Amino acid sequence: MELIYNAEILTTEISRSEDGYLLSIGDKNIAFKLSDLSPGVYSLIVDGKSKKVYVANDNESIYVNVDGDDFVFDIPRDDTELRSEATAAAGADDFQVLPPMPSKVVKIMVEVGQKVSVGEGLVVLESMKMENLVKSKVDAIVEAVNFVDGDLVDTGKVVIKLAPIE
Amino acid sequence: MELIYNAEILTTEISRSEDGYLLSIGDKNIAFKLSDLSPGVYSLIVDGKSKKVYVANDNESIYVNVDGDDFVFDIPRDDTELRSEATAAAGADDFQVLPPMPSKVVKIMVEVGQKVSVGEGLVVLESMKMENLVKSKVDAIVEAVNFVDGDLVDTGKVVIKLAPIE
């Protein structure tokens, strides 16, 4: 089975062992015992170390909690394109304002073609009655402004797009 | 749908109404709103009265809790034979000792043919390290003693059978 974790594909395999299961991740083999508790709740023992593990999934991801640590694994799809090491490092997301939830545009503070510096205000978004000033994380040039004051913006829509300074 | 409750078959039907559902039990119609909360947990509103209802089932029964009241409905099977009003009233169970869980027979205190009175000891059973003296609930004659001291008895097995005094 393949799962994506931290932009990496993990190839894993599970098989039965004499008194439990064997998990292979790449070259590593881990022997573990697993029992069902309640729906989505499992008891695992590895080398005597006991952990209660919580798991839930939707169509894209599997969410897991082990001892207060949260892990999210993405389920690969046919069109999954892993971001290359390069893009990941550069932080492609720093060049666009993407509201993570439906928001209202209170005030656009920049214009197309304008040069912005790190920390400079780009737009004020309102969500759940709180205003949030979104500041630029990079020195850049405003490439596009896709909304005007008062617009409602859905998750995943790009409000402002920046371009690196040549 | 048919369900057995308190030795009675309830014939029920559910249909959609304009803003919820309609439950018919015999001639009665009850309009209700229902929402799913968590698995087995439902929110029902009838005439503004709101209740959280818990439901679980196994292959024989449905267990329901409403506001601290427990209800058990049995699912009819092809071979279901409802106990007649008469048997129910007489308390047929009073004439047999049926351990409700696996037990050990510590001491049989009666013999076949013996006459027993209400309150007289019949057998000492041990379960979960506790001894329980089972007393007769009726005046009767011992018809059968199916186990001897030291035997392990499974749920649903008749240890002692009594017969009414003619």
Add this chain to the structure above:
Amino acid sequence: MLNKILIANRGEIAIRVASACRQLGVPTVGIYSEPDRTAKHVQFTDEAYLVGPAAPTESYLNIDRIIEIAKESVCDAVHPGYGFLAENATFAQRCEDEGLVFIGPRAETIRLLGSKIEARKLVMDAGAPVIPGVTLESDDAEEVHKAAQSVGFPILIKASAGGGGKGMRIVESEAELEEAVISASREAKSAFGDGTVYIEKLLTKPRHVEIQILADSTGDCVYLFERECSIQRRHQKIIEETPSPALTPEIRREMGEAAVKVAQAAQYLNAGTVEFLLDEDKSFYFLEVNTRIQVEHPITEMVTGVDLVARQIEIAAGAKLPFKQEELTQRGHAVECRIYAEDPVNNFFPASGEILLCSEPTGPGVRCDSGIFTGYEVTVHYDPILSKLITFGEDREQALDRMSLALKDYVVLGIRNNIRFLRDVIDHPEFRKGNTDTGFLPRHYPEYTLPEGKPEHLNYALAAAINHLSRRTTTAAVVGTAERPTPWQALGSYRMF
């Protein structure tokens, strides 16, 4: 006693109020907006009625409709909770006019204390200390600059009408001043319908310390000691504790007595909180009065043993306070963390969506006032608070150790939340030392990065995830929970994709 109480709120506080009512044997009526049909508070009230569409103005702020439901369901009292209409004098007045007992202060008191300017005047007259400050009559640039200079930078801009951090801005220098006033005023106008703002001297390293009070209709008033709420993000409290690590018994008594003086000057009735800023030199200044039950009231309940919400209801029903000041004691230590649906690594942006799995901590000294459950859908329409986690300990160290573990045991899957962040703060060495002031979070967490899960935990996570997925996809119609398939039934070794 009251006959039936309408709870004009939602979420954990509506449940908290319902639970107090149930104990007192008073039936309750809940209200819910369209998306809140499956919200938890609906299941904790004896009756529940649709109040309107999602938008707060059409539902939980819709005074006419709420009064109508109260009348139709034959309520004789209304509990407003916190937020929404809790500090709305018009609503309190309307209840009074309609013959409904408003469980809170008199409308007149709410109006008086709701205006920061009038409250300040009242406090000064009562002889309690206030911070230097000025109300802005307009956003005229010259006036704004003059006012700012008169109190001196850094300054704090506050909405005159509001509370809860809305319409608040810190301004360090002249350059940011005008934009801040305009934006604060706009936010205040949208949140409270009144854009008037107020500027005051900003203390550089103050602690936020507040005093809980209770006052009955005979004029008796007691204080139930302090809560320190210095751990704030953008003026929003996120961690509160009591006792405050900074108070001496003397300052505690002085502050408590100042709070009672303020309350009595306002002819206060029912529960309230008098907020102060405590400066590094231990002098304290009046901040504002919150004329409602506070989010953080449980920590006071833990250390005093008093049920504040039950007291609110009994006071509203005309009961006298059952204790005198000298009978009240603080014992042990309590701390509260507010659990929010928000993304700590993305500037704490609010999150929405379905909670796929929720498991809440329990145990000695652990209380969880929660509005969520597995399958609950967090909508975008309301405050992103999910629940409040409260722990009690013999002393501060035990209370914090219990909190740290309770946060570790608090599992919310499928929606971003601040649980891990809260645990980091609780375990921060400076927090452990009690070195808390309102600048704690910006100073120690200018940015937040989620710590990586422990590598050894990853193995557990992967094994469980793969097991879970294979189960979900290989087992079809499962009737009841009784039938649980064995993992990889009949399968030896296999690969799924």
Add this chain to the structure above:
Amino acid sequence: MLNKILIANRGEIAIRVASACRQLGVPTVGIYSEPDRTAKHVQFTDEAYLVGPAAPTESYLNIDRIIEIAKESVCDAVHPGYGFLAENATFAQRCEDEGLVFIGPRAETIRLLGSKIEARKLVMDAGAPVIPGVTLESDDAEEVHKAAQSVGFPILIKASAGGGGKGMRIVESEAELEEAVISASREAKSAFGDGTVYIEKLLTKPRHVEIQILADSTGDCVYLFERECSIQRRHQKIIEETPSPALTPEIRREMGEAAVKVAQAAQYLNAGTVEFLLDEDKSFYFLEVNTRIQVEHPITEMVTGVDLVARQIEIAAGAKLPFKQEELTQRGHAVECRIYAEDPVNNFFPASGEILLCSEPTGPGVRCDSGIFTGYEVTVHYDPILSKLITFGEDREQALDRMSLALKDYVVLGIRNNIRFLRDVIDHPEFRKGNTDTGFLPRHYPEYTLPEGKPEHLNYALAAAINHLSRRTTTAAVVGTAERPTPWQALGSYRMF
């Protein structure tokens, strides 16, 4: 501090101990029998090892194997919980010999106080009051009858070795005497390996009142006030509360001081309970010392604010008591109900099977020390205790109101339990008045019939049941909880069977 603790127990008490260890930062090792692989305590210890098959003698009573696990997992201490090996002097001695800290009294103290006869002598020497009684040297009929006559009917037969109601019988008259002695002795032999029994004068309407004590290794000893445990079924406590409605401050102090005297005479170390019977004329008699943490310890924690299990661990690690007698106070009222898998309408016969759905109460003043969850399988091998529900209130009335509601909110489906029965007792007018003695249950509940569910609730139950069933049978592969089918999708009106 200790480095790693093996918890030689299962169920809720193993979890309680693990939670105290986690707070103190001490890693834990759990043990589990074969059927207990999925038991809750296994998930609350850092490590967990199979101890043996189901039978207690081969698992939780298997001293050799437990010591072996402690050694292999490099533990330096053992916490025995209650029951199983908690009051087994041989086990305590073995731990001492193997260099493991036994978290409890010294082996010698356990041996001394474990013998009712020796304990009685010690208490008399210490000057505390005891009930007239005689030990039976044999079950010779003549000796038995002579002994019974010397103390006078009614009498109580008790196992010399045991506790927890096992091997106990009340005998009202000569006629029942012989059979009772034989059966009690047989039960005592099977439970404790020692059939010696003891007979004593039975007080007719006594209350069971016990004193919690803590003693450190320097010989300091304090009492943490009383617990009244009069609500018993067959000598098994099922409801406990503190303070006792019957004690005056004077009797409380006298009883507390008597308990400390007894403890000091036995050179007591760690936590313990000195049990007394309180007669109607308010005189009290020593009953026995329980040399372990008690099932009902949480109510003491609620009113004193002291964490007894944490104290146990710290005392075992050599710490001195951090408080003096005069610093300890009782505040508010706490009550505990023991939740059992048993059938109240069938003579409380233990029940076993799977818990199909479990939802536990929460809220202000509610604590649930639980060993169960949805999907947990209750086996026949161990005590049928599922959990303990504890509530706290400002006063007795509030604590009981909260308990009544918490029991109402406690949902356990699929297995017979005593929750409804407990609620009936909590709401009984005589219980509410505090008219409690050890004869309360037999007097007020000679038989128990489950009250019928309210007719209006039946409608809700039916509607939900039918909805639930139809959903279970019409929806096939559901991937994740995210995809929730609408009921009766596409169906208008239909019948299922």
